[in-house]
Amino acid sequence: MMLNMMALLSSYLNLVLLTTVSTEETMDVMNRMSGITRYLYENLPNYDIAGYVTFVLVFLLSALVYKLGFAKKLPIRKNVIIYTFLFIGCIVLTFLALFLPMIEGLIISALILIVYKSRLWREKREQAKQA
Secondary structure (H helix, E strand, C coil): CHHHHHHHHHHHHHHHHHHHCCHHHHHHHHHHCCHHHHHHHHHCCCHHHHHHHHHHHHHHHHHHHHHHHCCCCCCHHHHHHHHHHHHHHHHHHHHHHCCCCHHHHHHHHHHHHHHHHHHHHHHHHHHHHHC
16 A cells, blocks of 8 residues: 555656656756666666666665675674665665766676685685695
8 A cells, every 4th residue: 555655656756857857957867877877767668667776786786795795604683684774775875876886886896806706715725725
């Protein structure tokens, strides 16, 4: 019930915004967006879906970077708390991702950490063979 009300309100707000914003202003905003976010907003069916996809990308990439670079072995309860706060923090990061290259930065961070972890794993494997 609550989700239906939120969807109706969101649709109404989009309708109001679309009637008050000119095409020139829309193009100006699109030109200021970062690369991947602009691609999503231009190619997905509507702006609601593009916003949710942007949020999901930011959250998944943030979780991946956290897992590769900072996570330690913790009990499940602490992991739930950490990922809950990560989820809440990604709401703010999604707003920043509209005009800053947040998704691109997270992708680069994840790639660097993947290379680091693979080299670390290979070195440990070689040391185990020598011992």
